[in-house]
Amino acid sequence: MASTPLSELISLKGRKALVTGAASGIGRSVSERFAEAGASLILVDINEVGLESVASSIRERYGAQVEVKKVDLSKKREIDGLWSGLKVSAPDILVNNAGVYEFRDFLDVDEDFLERTLEVNLKSAFYMCQHMVGVRGNRGGVIVNVSSIEAVLHLVKGLTHYGVSKIGLVALSRALAREYGEKGFRVNAVMPGGIHTPGTDKVRNEAIKKLQLGFFLTGMSFISRIPLKRLGEPDEVARAILFLASDLASYVNGAVLIVDGGYLTD
Numbered sequence: 001m002a003s004t005p006l007s008e009l010i011s012l013k014g015r016k017a018l019v020t021g022a023a024s025g026i027g028r029s030v031s032e033r034f035a036e037a038g039a040s041l042i043l044v045d046i047n048e049v050g051l052e053s054v055a056s057s058i059r060e061r062y063g064a065q066v067e068v069k070k071v072d073l074s075k076k077r078e079i080d081g082l083w084s085g086l087k088v089s090a091p092d093i094l095v096n097n098a099g100v101y102e103f104r105d106f107l108d109v110d111e112d113f114l115e116r117t118l119e120v121n122l123k124s125a126f127y128m129c130q131h132m133v134g135v136r137g138n139r140g141g142v143i144v145n146v147s148s149i150e151a152v153l154h155l156v157k158g159l160t161h162y163g164v165s166k167i168g169l170v171a172l173s174r175a176l177a178r179e180y181g182e183k184g185f186r187v188n189a190v191m192p193g194g195i196h197t198p199g200t201d202k203v204r205n206e207a208i209k210k211l212q213l214g215f216f217l218t219g220m221s222f223i224s225r226i227p228l229k230r231l232g233e234p235d236e237v238a239r240a241i242l243f244l245a246s247d248l249a250s251y252v253n254g255a256v257l258i259v260d261g262g263y264l265t266d
C-alpha cells in the first residue's frame, strides 16, 4: 500500500547534488530539474562561462543554492582537488554526465586521442565514484552514470573509441551497485539515444565533413530507425535521471535505464 506521498518521493529537498558537464545539454537540464525538485547544487564543468550562466539562471528561476566549480575532469589531480574541498559537505547525489564524442575513423585513433576520450568519459567517473564512496562511507548515496546506447550498439562509424568508454560506465555502475549497496549506495546508469544538444550539433557538422556521414547523420536514416520518429530532448533524459536520483527509485540499483525512443528495439 502506498504510504509516502508522491510529492515527497520525487522531492530532493535537503539534498546536495553534484552534476558534471553541467554547462551544456543534458547536464544543464539535469541541474535545472534537480533545482526544481529542491536540491542544492554543485555544478562542475571545464567551461566556466557556461557554468556561471547556468548557475545564475537556476538561482533566479528556482532560488536554489548553487556552487560552481571549474574542473578539467580529464585530470585526476583536479578531481582530487575538487573533493578535498568537499570533505565537510559531500554531496548526497552524484551525476557523472560530462563527456566528449568527437568522431574519428577507427584507423586514425592515436594514443593521445584514445587516452583523452577515456579520461573524460570513463576515468573521470571512476575517480569521482571513488571519492564519493570514500567520503560518504556508511552514509551511502546515489550515483547516476551517463552512458550511451553506443555502448551496446555500434550506431555509426567513427565512434568506436566512444562506445568503448561508455560500456565501461555500465561495468562501473553494476560493480559499485553490488559492492556498496549494503552501505546504502544506489548506483545506476542511463543510456541515452540520439538527443538534440549543443554537443551533438557541433559534432554532427564535423562528422558530416570528415567521414561523409551526411545521409546518416542529417537525420532521416537515423530518425527512421527510432520508433518515436524523433530525437530526444535533454530534458527527457534529465527526467529519467531525476527518477533514478530520487526516492521514487529507492529499490532501483545496478540498473541501466535506456532513454532512446525505442532505438535499441531494432
Ligand SMILES: NC(=O)c1ccc[n+]([C@@H]2O[C@H](COP(=O)([O-])OP(=O)(O)OC[C@H]3O[C@@H](n4cnc5c(N)ncnc54)[C@H](O)[C@@H]3O)[C@@H](O)[C@H]2O)c1
Pocket (backbone or CB within 6 Å): 020, 021, 022, 023, 024, 025, 026, 027, 044, 045, 046, 047, 050, 071, 072, 073, 074, 097, 098, 099, 100, 101, 120, 146, 147, 148, 149, 191, 192, 193, 194, 195, 196, 197, 198, 199, 200
Ligand atoms: N547528446 C546525445 O545524443 C547523447 C547520447 C548518448 C549519451 N550522451 C552522453 O550524455 C552526456 C552529455 O552529452 P551532451 O550531448 O549534453 O554534451 P554537451 O557537449 O552538450 O555537454 C557536455 C559537457 O561536458 C563538458 N566537458 C567536456 N569535457 C570536459 C572536461 N574535460 N572536464 C569537465 N567538463 C567537460 C563540456 O564543457 C560540456 O558542458 C555525455 O556523457 C554524452 O556522451 C549524449
